[in-house]
Amino acid sequence: MNLFHHKSRIIVTCSNRLSPYLQHEIAALGFTPVRVFKTGVELMGDLKDCITLNLHLRCASQVLFSIKECNAHDANALYQQLLNISWESIIPADGYFSITSNVSNETITNNLFANVKVKDAIADRFREKTGARPDSGPGLHTAVVHLYWKDDIAEIFIDTSGETLSKHGYRKIPGKAPMLESLAAATLLATRWDRQSPFVNPMCGSGTIAIEAAMLATHRKPGLYRNNYAFMHLCGYDSEVYDLEYKKMEADVIEVPGLQIIASDISEDAIHVSKVNAGIAGVEDLIQFELCDFASTTIPANEAGVIYFNPEYGDRLGEELALQETYARMGDFLKQQCKGYTGYIFTGNLELAKKIGLKPKKRIEFYTSKIDCRLFEYELYAGSREKK
Numbered sequence: 509m510n511l512f513h514h515k516s517r518i519i520v521t522c523s524n525r526l527s528p529y530l531q532h533e534i535a536a537l538g539f540t541p542v543r544v545f546k547t548g549v550e551l552m553g554d555l556k557d558c559i560t561l562n563l564h565l566r567c568a569s570q571v572l573f574s575i576k577e578c579n580a581h582d583a584n585a586l587y588q589q590l591l592n593i594s595w596e597s598i599i600p601a602d603g604y605f606s607i608t609s610n611v612s613n614e615t616i617t618n619n620l621f622a623n624v625k626v627k628d629a630i631a632d633r634f635r636e637k638t639g640a641r642p643d644s645g646p647g648l649h650t651a652v653v654h655l656y657w658k659d660d661i662a663e664i665f666i667d668t669s670g671e672t673l674s675k676h677g678y679r680k681i682p683g684k685a686p687m688l689e690s691l692a693a694a695t696l697l698a699t700r701w702d703r704q705s706p707f708v709n710p711m712c713g714s715g716t717i718a719i720e721a722a723m724l725a726t727h728r729k730p731g732l733y734r735n736n737y738a739f740m741h742l743c744g745y746d747s748e749v750y751d752l753e754y755k756k757m758e759a760d761v762i763e764v765p766g767l768q769i770i771a772s773d774i775s776e777d778a779i780h781v782s783k784v785n786a787g788i789a790g791v792e793d794l795i796q797f798e799l800c801d802f803a804s805t806t807i808p809a810n811e812a813g814v815i816y817f818n819p820e821y822g823d824r825l826g827e828e829l830a831l832q833e834t835y836a837r838m839g840d841f842l843k844q845q846c847k848g849y850t851g852y853i854f855t856g857n858l859e860l861a862k863k864i865g866l867k868p869k870k871r872i873e874f875y876t877s878k879i880d881c882r883l884f885e886y887e888l889y890a891g892s893r894e895k896k
């Protein structure tokens with residue numbers, strides 16, 4: 509079986525609540541999503557399509573390519589089913605592979621046990637057919653096999669991504685409480701920023717939101733910053749397909765004359781980290797960095813600008829009390845200094861959010877890890893502040 513000439517079900521996974529944005533991205537690439545669920549999007553395609561998806565998507569985590577769906581009540585049944593897959597035509601004999609899984613089957617109490625069963629079946633099939641077997645282990649930098657097993661139905665995928673796509677490769681220094689890149693990208697898509705008007709990001713931390721904004725405006729895709737994917741380690745992989753897709757991606761980058769992206773932070777360290785990360789992303793010249801309290805951030809006069817805050821949430825009580833004032837000040841600043849803009853505040857502390865004192869036009873739901881978060885949208889025309 510040459511996977512590269514074979515059409516099958518593709519599942520693109522993402523963090524919870526990102527799938528509506530992922531769906532749009534996939535459709536914009538010319539694919540037809542056939543199912544959208546909380547943590548992913550399903551479509552049909554071949555491994556060449558997986559290459560395109562891996563390089564272009566901003567909101568994705570993994571691109572999974574289905575190779576078999578079967579009935580399996582327990583681990584032995586699964587093992588027998590897996591022996592029938594011609595692994596020797598998928599994974600190079602001198603290669604390396606690893607197993608990941610998502611299992612909810614009553615006979616399995618430990619996912620690692622299921623992973624070992626998959627690994628054993630692949631190794632035993634190889635030994636029987638070729639007398640040798642590829643190495644295996646936990647690394648996700650080469651071929652990766654993914655098992656999705658729910659009740660008595662198991663589906664085996666080739667994970668064509670390997671290392672997660674949710675990190676976009678430019679953030680070599682994380683800074684304090686950085687936002688996951690795929691989440692930052694999805695929240696930007698949620699703002700419907702026109703990608704030409706000013707974009708202001710006070711409290712920029714490690715710069716993720718401003719960098720993602722610059723990438724979005726100039727059509728820079730995450731694939732520009734990464735050169736290894738699991739699909740590169742499969743039998744039949746033709747680097748020309750990837751090279752061509754990479755060149756197309758480079759050629760897609762545009763200049764946006766007059767684009768103003770402003771990122772500020774009160775911490776000298778944060779501004780330094782942001783500049784380093786923006787440099788790696790190749791967008792340092794597109795962002796104006798300012799070291800200041802958020803209330804001193806430059807706000808260019810504009811009718812369609814976007815201002816986006818991601819403040820701290822406050823894990824401890826003392827911090828939360830101090831942040832009450834910060835949240836109230838953000839509200840005042842938005843109302844008084846950002847007239848005409850659309851304001852956004854992303855937070856995982858819904859109690860603190862009440863201190864902002866502005867009536868949100870929208871409350872868009874997200875998660876950061878397991879924290880229930882909101883992206884609050886404020887229309888900043890005169891008189892929008894709620895009467896206290």
Ligand SMILES: C[S@@+](CC[C@H](N)C(=O)[O-])C[C@H]1O[C@@H](n2cnc3c(N)ncnc32)[C@H](O)[C@@H]1O
Pocket residue numbers: 682683684685686687688710711712713714715716717772773774775778800801802803818819820821834
């Ligand atoms: C949650 S972090 C932002 C993380 C960022 N989105 C990222 O991905 O790295 C909040 C940032 O707000 C900054 N900050 C806190 N109080 C501030 C203030 N009064 N003025 C400006 N920046 C402030 C902190 O230095 C920190 O970098």
